Amino acid sequence: LAELSKKRAFRMTEQRRTILEALRAVKTHPSADEIYETVRRALPRISLGTVYRNLEFLADKGVIQKLDVGGSQMRFDGNPKNHYHVRCVDCGRVADVDLPVSRTFEKVKTVADGFEILAHRLEFIGRCPACRRRKRRR
Amino acid sequence: LAELSKKRAFRMTEQRRTILEALRAVKTHPSADEIYETVRRALPRISLGTVYRNLEFLADKGVIQKLDVGGSQMRFDGNPKNHYHVRCVDCGRVADVDLPVSRTFEKVKTVADGFEILAHRLEFIGRCPACRRRKRRR
């Protein structure tokens, strides 16, 4: 990694920059295809594969975060620092939670079965305002 | 649901029973294909589709739990009560965590953005004993 960045063995291409900007511009936590649709407006020839490759690349570099929250798709977060999320049961929308990271859980170093703990991930499951309204109407 | 169970509109087939027994017999949290491989030993003609359908069915009925922990596959738990899990970063193995469910997080009813909170899900990410050993050797 240190070698890589020293040698500058990666480029800031138009595609990479546009993807990163698109992700940083929103506070939602878009999936790869949502980012693809956004970026496509600026770069109509970009491919979905390129979007996936760059998101993976940026997450590897610690510039962004790949969120493996519940649901069938990965989501991406322009903020690489650990924080908690809520996911809407109905529409799958993901948002940040305004709670600090638990000091208690951060201190856990081992659990039963001899697992060595590296991190923890907390996700709230709920209903977003839009879906609450939709449900009330029904 | 009440109607369904009153009318007994479901059967306890050989396949369903075998799948449930296989899941209850282990404390690992197997994926659908792992359960398929196990059940196949008793019922060689069973199809993967049947395994998926029954796991979904049993989870819907609250008999088992479908775990949407990180990773590309769903995992299943014979214990339907909410509890926390650890997942091994290296091999994906999932185990139960010997921590009580957080009263603090259980009390959270809303978060920023007006989400109505229904539940929470905590997952530790770690390294299982086998993978720790494997890593030390390298």
Add this chain to the structure above:
DNA sequence: TTATTTGCAAAAACTTTGCTGATAA
């Protein structure tokens, strides 16, 4: 008897990858 369930195969949904030409530095 008959509504539910199965096996099979095809499809769906999401993501990764091989290859060739393009391009950032």
Add this chain to the structure above:
DNA sequence: TTATCAGCAAAGTTTTTGCAAATAA
């Protein structure tokens, strides 16, 4: 100049589904 990167299309992985035959109750 050249190693990295993009576009394209094909393939991989996991899960779902349509349909006709089988079966639990």
